[in-house]
Amino acid sequence: MADKFFSMRNLKFLLYEVFDTASLTRYPYYGEYDRKMLDMVLQAAEELARGLLWPYYQEMDRNPPELVDDVVKVHPSVKKALKELGQGGWIAMTVPEELDGQQLPEIIADSCKFIFCTANYSGAAFSGLCDGAARLIENFGNRELYDAFVPNMRSGRWQGTMALTEPEAGSSLSDITTTATPTENGYYHIQGQKIFISAGDHDGVENVVHLMLAKIKGAPSGVKGISLFAVPKKRISEKGELVSNDVLISGIFHKLGYRGCPTAQLSIGDNNDCRGYLVGEPHNGLRYMFQMMNEARIGVGIGAAAMATAAYYASLDYAAVRKQGRKIEEKNPAKGCAQNNILHFKLDLSNMRTRQLA
Ligand SMILES: Cc1cc2nc3c(=O)[nH]c(=O)nc-3n(C[C@H](O)[C@H](O)[C@H](O)COP(=O)(O)OP(=O)(O)OC[C@H]3O[C@@H](n4cnc5c(N)ncnc54)[C@H](O)[C@@H]3O)c2cc1C
Helix, strand or coil: CCCCCCCHHHHHHHHHHHCCHHHHHHCHHHCCCCHHHHHHHHHHHHHHHHHHHHHHHHHHHHCCCEEECCEEECCCHHHHHHHHHHHCCCCCCCCCHHHCCCCCCHHHHHHHHHHHHHHCHHHHHHHHHHHHHHHHHHHHCCHHHHHHHHHHHHCCCEEEEEECCECCECCCHHHCCCEEEECCCCCEEEEEEEEEEECCCCCCCCEEEEEEEEEECCCCCHHHHEEEEEEECEEECCCCCEEECCEEEEEEECCCCCCCCCEEEEEECCCCCCEEEECCCCCCHHHHHHHHHHHHHHHHHHHHHHHHHHHHHHHHHHHHHCECCCCCCCCCHHHCCCCEHHHHHHHHHHHHHHHHHC
């Protein structure tokens, strides 16, 4: 197995020579950082990736999550990784310091995410979802919602998700049928089905908070009637305990390249006992959710580049160790294997150059 899954040299070349990232530290907002500190952050990200994520990527791919007695069981490393990433501030990289974040430039945070993804793409997805879901509450929710959910999501104790897609509504989100019925107590009763929800449930965390799109009863039709709710798997009872919030897992799916991360189907409010908490203003949900969708789009791009990078280094490693063929000047087949594929390649290149010079 290749020991190298990305190149820090290439990454730094892009960051500092192509994009002049260090110049961002001249802005007061990033004034706490300088080039040396940014390097230290990248170095720490590599160490975490190597210790926490890389050792498990094959096991996680070969043993995808299972739904056992209504509980989604994931690889034990997920719990450890979320805890350490949360405690180390890696789920709050771009969050302002006043909200206990690291206040790092987005490009450095994305580079760290890239490093995590090269080590283990599905292992890195859990914390990425917590980050995006927490930021929806930070930017659009009230203080009460923030206090109830965000610190636990940013510390990796609770999973965050984006819950948009339904069995009958994927691209066509205006057709969602999940409903939210207002109550006198301020919360809403949520009922519906969601499908393909990444990290939609698992035993690596105490709780899962779904940032969910639903339509308030009587809302305008189409996208203008969609609102955003925080819908926890377990809600906090009057006694301060975590109790079931009537969100059931009706199935899980496995996605190629992403098999370590459960993709869940949710049945919400089957017993008419699911409470959802409105985030921001009614009927503005899709607008808010675009923040997380756009971050997810960038995340998908980072993930694709990361997987291609890891695959490149695995191929390079294989080509370097696999011996086959003879030296180019060796015409005797009885001489057997003499060199690896990289040497062939280098020889071919030097032959080409020699021919060109001649
Ligand atoms: C890896 C992965 C993770 C995911 N994680 C989540 C998650 O965490 N939360 C969540 O809510 N969802 C998640 N999803 C679901 C995702 O949001 C949907 O797959 C996506 O919205 C597309 O919906 P669909 O799969 O139903 O495809 P469809 O909407 O049925 O589209 C099928 C095809 O038809 C095309 N098409 C659709 N509408 C039109 C049109 N009007 N005109 C022309 N062509 C059209 C599409 O481009 C596509 O090629 C995830 C999906 C993947 C693959």
